[in-house]
Amino acid sequence: xxxxxxxxxxxxxxxxxxxxxxxxxxxxxxxxxxxxxxxxxxxxxxxxxxxxxxxxxxxxxxxxxxxxxxxxxxxxxxxxxxxxxxxxxxxxxxxxxxxxxxxxxxxxxxxxxxxxxxxxxxxxxxxxxxxxxxxxxxxxxxxxxxxxxxxxxxxxxxxxxxxxxxxxxxxxxxxxxxxxxxxxxxxxxxxxxxxxxxxxxxxxxxxxxxxxxxxxxxxxxxxxxxxxxxxxxxxxxxxxxxxxxxxxxxxxxxxxxxxxxxxxxxxxxxxxxxxxxxxxxxxxxxxxxxxxxxxxxxxxxxxxxxxxxxxxxxxxxxxxxxxxxxxxxxxxxxx
Numbered sequence: 074x075x076x077x078x079x080x081x082x083x084x085x086x087x088x089x090x091x092x093x094x095x096x097x098x099x100x101x102x103x104x105x106x107x108x109x110x111x112x113x114x115x116x117x118x119x120x121x122x123x124x125x126x127x128x129x130x131x132x133x134x135x136x137x138x139x140x141x142x143x144x145x146x147x148x149x150x151x152x153x154x155x156x157x158x159x160x161x162x163x164x165x166x167x168x169x170x171x172x173x174x175x176x177x178x179x180x181x182x183x184x185x186x187x188x189x190x191x192x193x194x195x196x197x198x199x200x201x202x203x204x205x206x207x208x209x210x211x212x213x214x215x216x217x218x219x220x221x222x223x224x225x226x227x228x229x230x231x232x233x234x235x236x237x238x239x240x241x242x243x244x245x246x247x248x249x250x251x252x253x254x255x256x257x258x259x260x261x262x263x264x265x266x267x268x269x270x271x272x273x274x275x276x277x278x279x280x281x282x283x284x285x286x287x288x289x290x291x292x293x294x295x296x297x298x299x300x301x302x303x304x305x306x307x308x309x310x311x312x313x314x315x316x317x318x319x320x321x322x323x324x325x326x327x328x329x330x331x332x333x334x335x336x337x338x339x340x341x342x343x344x345x346x347x348x349x350x351x352x353x354x355x356x357x358x359x360x361x362x363x364x365x366x367x368x369x370x371x372x373x374x375x376x377x378x379x380x381x382x383x384x385x386x387x388x389x390x391x392x393x394x395x396x397x398x399x400x401x402x403x404x405x406x407x408x
């Protein structure tokens with residue numbers, strides 16, 4: 074099954090090829106319609122739903138967390154409220170509004186049991202921000218407070234799904250109640266950091282990056298030496314996750330400083346906001362520097378002008394022409 078549209082707009086920060094200053098995130102993938110993501114229309118103004126425990130169709134196969142489920146057709150009329158049930162209770166951190174959620178899911182239509190999307194066949198969890206206008210309200214309200222490791226089943230009426238317009242490309246009518254089974258793999262917020270083993274930083278010609286993992290910005294100390302002419306991408310903390318591929322979307326914390334002055338010009342820590350983007354959207358130094366690095370890692374990237382902004386830095390960024398850029402990047406997740 075072809076993967077459907079996930080996110081709505083370009084990410085914040087200066088590392089992207091788009092104009093800086095946008096606070097949304099982007100999957101960077103081609104879209105053909107939406108599954109749990111919000112439609113391209115204006116953010117929902119629907120009131121908060123009443124959450125009830127059912128009715129919900131039976132999960133007839135694949136009942137364990139992480140297994141692709143098979144879900145029966147809905148019986149009778151669905152609730153006009155948002156029905157939510159924790160099928161498997163996890164023991165991890167609870168999900169909160171504004172978090173990025175990494176989840177596997179299957180979605181189908183109540184009345185027909187027609188599956189319109191699932192991530193299990195893609196073997197890649199969804200990575201999306203739990204916020205208004207980014208994801209359908211059924212997910213926002215249904216997943217809030219659920220813990221990592223949980224399996225959640227939801228029946229989402231149109232009011233908290235795709236509304237009266239439905240989603241024709243996905244075969245969803247404006248009257249369809251949608252059934253989702255969601256496995257909450259992980260959740261991330263502005264305090265999230267790299268996790269792994271510290272790697273010695275023994276090259277005196279390169280910047281030294283702090284190894285704190287408390288969610289605070291690490292120090293980045295640039296030596297008073299000539300900037301390297303070639304790209305540098307070295308582990309500061311080496312995680313044990315999967316390697317990032319050139320076409321992946323990544324969720325990161327980062328801090329950027331100028332080699333010449335050590336002055337910070339951009340930081341997710343300063344915005345208190347994680348950033349997610351495709352490596353196909355960013356300056357070449359980021360794309361090349363993060364490809365092959367492991368999820369969970371903190372990476373030092375030193376980007377020469379030819380792989381950064383060269384003679385065309387973003388306006389009002391504080392970056393001069395032909396600047397060498399230094400970044401500390403925590404790779405929190407990939408998709």
